[in-house]
Amino acid sequence: MSTIAAISTPSGIGGIAVVRLSGPEAFAIASHHLTLPKPDASRPAASFSRFRKDGNLIDEVVVTLFRAPHSYTGDDTVEISCHGSLYVQQTILQTLIDSGARLAEPGEFTRKAFLNGKLNLSQAEAVADLIDSTNATSHRLAISQLRGGYAKELEQLRQQLVDLTALLELELDFSEEDVEFADRRRLHSLASQIYTRIIALRESFHMGNALKRGIPVAIIGRPNAGKSSLLNALLRDNRAIVSDIPGTTRDTIEETFVVKGTPFRIIDTAGLRHSDDPIETLGIQRTIETVVQADIILYVHDATQPFLQALDDLQELQDIRTFKDKHLFIVNNKMDLVQENPIAPYRTFPISAKNGTGLEDLTSALARIASTDFAQAPDVMLTNVRHYDALGHVEQALLHVAKGLADRLPADLVAIDLRDALHHLGTITGQVTSDEVLGSIFSRFCVGK
Numbered sequence: 448m449s450t451i452a453a454i455s456t457p458s459g460i461g462g463i464a465v466v467r468l469s470g471p472e473a474f475a476i477a478s479h480h481l482t483l484p485k486p487d488a489s490r491p492a493a494s495f496s497r498f499r500k501d502g503n504l505i506d507e508v509v510v511t512l513f514r515a516p517h518s519y520t521g522d523d524t525v526e527i528s529c530h531g532s533l534y535v536q537q538t539i540l541q542t543l544i545d546s547g548a549r550l551a552e553p554g555e556f557t558r559k560a561f562l563n564g565k566l567n568l569s570q571a572e573a574v575a576d577l578i579d580s581t582n583a584t585s586h587r588l589a590i591s592q593l594r595g596g597y598a599k600e601l602e603q604l605r606q607q608l609v610d611l612t613a614l615l616e617l618e619l620d621f622s623e624e625d626v627e628f629a630d631r632r633r634l635h636s637l638a639s640q641i642y643t644r645i646i647a648l649r650e651s652f653h654m655g656n657a658l659k660r661g662i663p664v665a666i667i668g669r670p671n672a673g674k675s676s677l678l679n680a681l682l683r684d685n686r687a688i689v690s691d692i693p694g695t696t697r698d699t700i701e702e703t704f705v706v707k708g709t710p711f712r713i714i715d716t717a718g719l720r721h722s723d724d725p726i727e728t729l730g731i732q733r734t735i736e737t738v739v740q741a742d743i744i745l746y747v748h749d750a751t752q753p754f755l756q757a758l759d760d761l762q763e764l765q766d767i768r769t770f771k772d773k774h775l776f777i778v779n780n781k782m783d784l785v786q787e788n789p790i791a792p793y794r795t796f797p798i799s800a801k802n803g804t805g806l807e808d809l810t811s812a813l814a815r816i817a818s819t820d821f822a823q824a825p826d827v828m829l830t831n832v833r834h835y836d837a838l839g840h841v842e843q844a845l846l847h848v849a850k851g852l853a854d855r856l857p858a859d860l861v862a863i864d865l866r867d868a869l870h871h872l873g874t875i876t877g878q879v880t881s882d883e884v885l886g887s888i889f890s891r892f893c894v895g896k
């Protein structure tokens with residue numbers, strides 16, 4: 448087992464930087480260059496020290512020792528907080544490597560933590576989400592997965608499956624004597640309890656994913672209506688190209704913006720119209736796909752054009768299967784060019800993307816949707832696609848278990864499906880893993896985490 452080292456703070460110059468060293472030789476390697484504090488058996492020990500290379504002073508630092516297993520990775524760990532100079536950081540790192548450490552791979556500290564049983568796989572993924580979290584909502588979801596309700600829920604499900612297996616095996620032990628030891632009705636009701644809980648978790652994925660990545664909002668409308676201008680105005684940034692040439696936006700553009708702690712993923716699209724240009728046609732197909740995935744549609748109408756256009760488009764959009772389940776906002780743009788908001792059979796939001804009027808009403812309406820539709824968000828929510836897929840397999844296996852029990856199949860056959868369910872649940876927490884899965888998960892991390 449090697450000792451790994453990396454700079455754990457972001458690349459660049461900061462006030463301070465942290466170089467981390469972890470593994471069986473961590474204390475020995477560090478002691479060549481620093482005076483170390485006396486390691487405490489169960490608590491981190493920190494002290495002021497001087498880092499030297501070949502006897503030359505490199506920096507005055509604070510060094511913290513974490514003795515195994517009471518460290519993030521579970522191995523002996525040294526954290527050196529130095530001044531944020533790039534030269535100092537690099538010299539300290541290089542010196543540690545010259546003394547026998549190896550440069551850590553992306554996510555390797557967390558991978559060690561997983562392998563040492565400090566975190567399960569789902570919690571390791573939560574660490575990546577926590578680092579990525581940019582708002583109150585994605586932070587709350589990551590914390591729930593790291594130490595909160597979600598982590599507990601998975602553990603409970605696993606325990607229930609183990610209990611069920613044990614009960615069934617009891618029956619297996621006695622099958623020679625041809626008695627059904629365990630009460631099958633009880634087994635069946637246990638299996639369906641677990642099944643119901645898994646269905647509920649899987650159903651929370653749509654909401655969990657929306658809250659983690661942002662509630663999807665599609666901006667659609669005719670070419671030149673001002674869709675890209677609206678995106679830019681909401682983001683207060685010139686993200687999308689705006690021009691008076693119809694058909695400027697040909698592909699979808701996606702950005703996140705946060706209203707009152709809730710992230711929205713806002714997607715600008717190509718204008719809706721029939722076109723002979725193959726690229727524009729592709730863009731329009733993308734627009735339809737975006738509409739299908741969105742929870743909220745902002746239909747942008749150019750107020751200088753007859754409102755009949757908008758009515759035609761909205762008529763056509765009804766053909767999209769899930770359209771009626773979505774929130775539709777009709778945004779009447781370019782109000783700076785006209786006298787009044789047209790009378791329409793819909794509530795409209797009069798705005799000017801150009802000078803910013805009316806935008807506050809629109810964002811408040813978005814926030815209201817977040818606080819109504821997403822207010823009843825369950826405490827425990829599924830946000831990870833990998834977990835969603837794995838739970839799909841657990842669900843299938845449990846369906847077979849329940850059916851097997853009801854059809855009075857022999858216990859050993861039912862046990863196969865039960866083990867299958869446990870196997871797939873185990874892939875979430877990492878009791879069952881492959882190098883491939885681990886590789887793809889830990890490659891999401893940066894070096895130093």
Ligand SMILES: Nc1nc2c(ncn2[C@@H]2O[C@H](COP(=O)(O)OP(=O)(O)OP(=O)(O)O)[C@@H](O)[C@H]2O)c(=O)[nH]1
Pocket residue numbers: 668669670671672673674675676677688689690691692693694695696697716717718780781782783784798799800801802
């Ligand atoms: N006066 C005025 N002009 C606007 C307003 N919003 C957009 N425009 C202008 O309308 C033109 C089209 O704006 P875009 O934002 O590119 O429109 P779009 O809907 O994204 O157009 P496509 O990408 O081509 O479908 C540009 O010349 C904008 O400057 C507005 O509120 N008032």
Ligand SMILES: [Mg+2]
Pocket residue numbers: 674675676687688689695696715716
């Ligand atoms: Mg555009």
